[in-house]
Amino acid sequence: MNFIELSNGVKMPRIGFGVYQIKKNECERCVSDALEIGYRLIDTAQAYYNEEEVGLAVKKSGIKREDIFITSKIWISNEGYEKARRSIDESLRRLNLDYIDLLLIHQPFGDYYGTYRAMEEAYKNDKLRAIGVSNFYPDRLIDICKFVDIKPMVNQIETHVFNQQKESHEIMNRYNIVHESWGPFAEGRKNFFDNKILMDIGKKYNKTVGQVALRFLFENDIVVIPKSVHKDRMQENFDIFDFELEKDDLEIIKNMDERESAFFSHYDSQMVEWLTSV
Numbered sequence: 001m002n003f004i005e006l007s008n009g010v011k012m013p014r015i016g017f018g019v020y021q022i023k024k025n026e027c028e029r030c031v032s033d034a035l036e037i038g039y040r041l042i043d044t045a046q047a048y049y050n051e052e053e054v055g056l057a058v059k060k061s062g063i064k065r066e067d068i069f070i071t072s073k074i075w076i077s078n079e080g081y082e083k084a085r086r087s088i089d090e091s092l093r094r095l096n097l098d099y100i101d102l103l104l105i106h107q108p109f110g111d112y113y114g115t116y117r118a119m120e121e122a123y124k125n126d127k128l129r130a131i132g133v134s135n136f137y138p139d140r141l142i143d144i145c146k147f148v149d150i151k152p153m154v155n156q157i158e159t160h161v162f163n164q165q166k167e168s169h170e171i172m173n174r175y176n177i178v179h180e181s182w183g184p185f186a187e188g189r190k191n192f193f194d195n196k197i198l199m200d201i202g203k204k205y206n207k208t209v210g211q212v213a214l215r216f217l218f219e220n221d222i223v224v225i226p227k228s229v230h231k232d233r234m235q236e237n238f239d240i241f242d243f244e245l246e247k248d249d250l251e252i253i254k255n256m257d258e259r260e261s262a263f264f265s266h267y268d269s270q271m272v273e274w275l276t277s278v
């Protein structure tokens with residue numbers, strides 16, 4: 001397993017398995033499959049409603065707890081110190097764990113400073129091994145770094161070949177924050193898996209579009225957490241460590257950056273109204 005070191009010395013796998021949009025009745029099987037293949041990082045969230053199933057698969061796997069890295073996220077409805085504090089204990093209970101490896105603030109809305117204080121406290125009490133944020137773009141990220149005791153160790157943001165987040169990446173480097181990608185395939189949008197450029201590059205290395213896309217992020221020091229409910233695809237997405245993209249190919253993919261979300265902007269007022277009312 002390939003690891004990246006967080007600012008507090010904790011080692012985080014550089015590839016993981018995401019369980020967003022995996023239904024409760026399928027999640028345990030998917031996580032078991034992923035663990036069997038060799039994934040050791042599982043990315044869930046309170047808002048995915050499948051923490052329990054993740055916990056069940058982890059318990060049943062028989063893999064030593066210290067060899068698995070579990071990420072979860074606090075949703076906006078649990079924002080603020082008191083609610084966040086309770087919700088951390090609820091996540092621990094649902095996951096059936098004594099500690100969570102990485103807990104993130106899911107969205108930069110509401111009293112997320114209160115949420116963060118509850119996370120700092122849980123971190124100091126050994127309930128969390130690392131803390132961080134998600135969907136924090138440069139302005140929010142710098143702001144939180146300036147006004148908290150323990151700086152976020154990870155920022156998970158939409159990142160894929162069409163939205164490479166170079167500015168965010170530089171700022172994360174400056175603050176010693178690991179960049180983690182969500183939606184490494186843009187969830188298949190923009191005809192992702194039929195992309196001719198990635199397909200042609202893949203042919204050179206005998207690799208698929210998905211593998212080239214993940215390898216590109218990996219080579220740019222970005223942690224990836226692809227999701228699939230199909231075991232063969234989980235295996236495919238995991239097999240990215242036996243090739244290296246040549247400089248020219250890295251350059252071609254760099255030029256695919258459209259510098260724009262394939263989903264929505266966190267600065268779109270209608271989106272903010274919707275997200276904060278979910």
Ligand SMILES: NC(=O)c1ccc[n+]([C@@H]2O[C@H](COP(=O)([O-])OP(=O)(O)OC[C@H]3O[C@@H](n4cnc5c(N)ncnc54)[C@H](OP(=O)(O)O)[C@@H]3O)[C@@H](O)[C@H]2O)c1
Binds near residue numbers: 021043106184230
């Ligand atoms: N922090 C946040 O706000 C946030 C937001 C979104 C996601 N995330 C996290 O990031 C993880 C990954 O992102 P995502 O799930 O949104 O999208 P994604 O990983 O970019 O794409 C998943 C989609 O690609 C398909 N797929 C996967 N591997 C494939 C392959 N090798 N060939 C063809 N199709 C393939 C999947 O279909 P099948 O399942 O049918 O194979 C699914 O439709 C999530 O699961 C979640 O943990 C976080």
